[in-house]
Amino acid sequence: MGEIWILLKLLRWMTNYFAEKGIDNPRLDAELLLAHVLQLDRVGLYLNYDRPLVTEELDIIRPLVKRRGQREPLQYLLGSTEFWSLEFIVTPDVLIPRADTEILVEETLGRAESEGQLLDVGTGSGAIVISLARELPNWQMVGLDISAEALAIARKNLEKHQVADQVKLLQGDLAELPVQQYDLIVSNPPYIAEKEWDELMPEVRCFEPQLALLAENNGLDCYQKLADQAISRLKSKGWLLVEVGYQQAEAVKKIFVASGLANLSVREDYSGQPRVVGGQLLKQK
Ligand SMILES: C[S@@+](CC[C@H](N)C(=O)[O-])C[C@H]1O[C@@H](n2cnc3c(N)ncnc32)[C@H](O)[C@@H]1O
CATH class of the missing domain: 3.40.50.150 (Vaccinia Virus protein VP39)
Known part of the structure; x- marks a missing residue:
């Protein structure tokens, strides 16, 4: 049986991994990436710290974490960014x-x-x-x-x-x-x-x-x-x-x-x- 990953544990793991890869704001990037995949806002993440992640969610998150670790910009992974308080599609x-x-x-x-x-x-x-x-x-x-x-x-x-x-x-x-x-x-x-x-x-x-x-x-x-x-x-x-x-x-x-x-x-x-x-x-x- 695979390891159980609750949200907070994964968030901490991602933050450490991103920090090791030299990413400037590792915690923020980890939060934004997780929030995106789980379709939560950042407050929603805090409220769900104890929630276990299902295999399907982990399968989506894993390659994105790897790509961010290879320094692909977060905005390309999310597919959008904010400018002038508007959301823009970016690729x-x-x-x-x-x-x-x-x-x-x-x-x-x-x-x-x-x-x-x-x-x-x-x-x-x-x-x-x-x-x-x-x-x-x-x-x-x-x-x-x-x-x-x-x-x-x-x-x-x-x-x-x-x-x-x-x-x-x-x-x-x-x-x-x-x-x-x-x-x-x-x-x-x-x-x-x-x-x-x-x-x-x-x-x-x-x-x-x-x-x-x-x-x-x-x-x-x-x-x-x-x-x-x-x-x-x-x-x-x-x-x-x-x-x-x-x-x-x-x-x-x-x-x-x-x-x-x-x-x-x-x-x-x-x-x-x-x-x-x-x-x-x-x-x-
Ligand atoms: C620094 S980006 C700015 C993009 C956008 N305006 C922004 O501020 O986020 C420069 C843009 O100029 C375009 N570009 C580069 N060389 C060009 C050229 N010779 N003629 C017209 N556009 C060019 C690029 O494709 C790119 O979209």
Whole structure:
């Protein structure tokens, strides 16, 4: 006869196992994974600590624990993540939206009039454009991405959040943005430099799409391309707003100024790192 696993015992075992594997928040991950499989919320877990798990449940949990131990991101195992208090479907085809990117959403909302046109470049799961569409119901928005697989996930998220009428998805390269005039262009583009690759956490390096992460020219290539085109794609007084990586804000500001953008702004994230750079087009070229 197999060993009897009550919930608390399994939770402790998973926490130790995840800690041994170098996972940052082993207890939290163990709780979230168990809660997901048992279809309980975290309070429900605490109330069921003495409940024995049946073989069928253990059979589902075992491979998920193994995958998390191999550092596969929890969000891919759960199939979803939260961003801007909304739940987004995520698969290995899309970058997992990060809490820091909510700063970009906040900065964009701070510059939005009651109606307008917005382009989100490198939309991935659609987290940014969908959060903005929910906040700005009178705006028309476009989410552009080079990856057809990412756009298929973005499409599901548009439908889930009922903004499919408001947001159009386009497959394309950020080197050739649609020839149209926008009030706001926003982007969280790839910005990791090749030389930083080996330092990334295994969750990122081994599981998230490389296409979503790496950029040439020391991580600055996409900013240059976006700034070069923004001046002909923004309406007068329109803004280009981008998320930037650690220590990139100064370089991105220089790129923006050289491209003809003005009123440069830098917004820090909640850990005090420069996170979003903005530049305004004062006159159409
Ligand atoms: C850092 S991810 C951002 C995803 C999402 N906007 C977010 O913030 O969670 C960058 C996105 O840019 C897309 N991308 C990469 N190279 C691109 C290119 N040349 N043109 C358009 N999109 C590109 C990737 O597929 C990926 O979805």
